[in-house]
Amino acid sequence: MSSKETETEVIFNNRGKNYSKYRPSYPSRIIEFLNEEIGLNKECVIADIGSGTGICTKMFLDNGNTVYGIEPNKEMRQEAECFLKSYRNFYSIDGSSEDTKLKSESVDVITVAQAFHWFRPEPTKQEFLRILKQNSSIVLMWNIRRSKSYGFMREYIHIIKKYREKSNIKSDENVIPKFFDNKKVCEKVFSNPQEYDFERLKGELISYSYMPNERDSKYNIMLSELVDLFEKYNCICQVKIPHYFNRKGST
Secondary structure (H helix, E strand, O other): OOOOHHHHHOOOOOOOHHHHOOOOOOOHHHHHHHHHHHHHOOEEEEEEOOOOOOHHHHHHHHHHEEEEOOOOHHHHHHHHHHOOOOOOOEEEEEEOOOOOOOOOEEEEEEEEEEOOHHOOHHHHHHHHHHHEEEEEEEEEEOEEEEOOOOOHHHHHHHHHHHHHOOOOOOOHHHHHHHHOOOOOOOOOOOOOEEOOHHHHHHHHHHHOOOOOOOOOOOHHHHHHHHHHHHHHHHEEEEEEEEEEEEEEEEE
């Protein structure tokens, strides 16, 4: 087992409940787009890799798809199992991007939402090629915060940069072209605005793997700065997370 695989098993410990409750969902228009772009239909079998607490998984379950949620972190996986327990077409698997536990050529579409940066590209690519059927697709998705376009976001991002832990994770933008052998990929952006009261703002912030949580000595001072920022921009603030990036690679 690689050190990166081991990291993904533990890095979201003590963050699962906040992740499940406060992270934004994805625009429903994604389903229509994928129907038009890659022929997604209810018969397609989906492998959601790095499925976390099931936020992206639910979107495809609601579309009628059979979805295998592949998640190495026990806490996150259990949150998904609780969240999605009413879906008979959901299968939770203790696996990783390098070892999905799925049969060869058993999947029509692979989805990766907010998780690609945790994967080692080459062994992940080999596993994806193994489980995908012929002429299938890989869909990568992100919710991205709006850039520093106005006062609140500038100051919010400053707090994140001030308190976040350093990481050696490479940018997705640098890895994706090589992952798809420099083939042309389709990219689509959707607006996905979100409104935050303070509890959601705090909950989402501490759901990030790189931010201090309640057990960290820097947590209280960070939270104090977040309170001041929130009060500065009134009791209800709207934080926009407008981007969904889709990159599709046919194999």
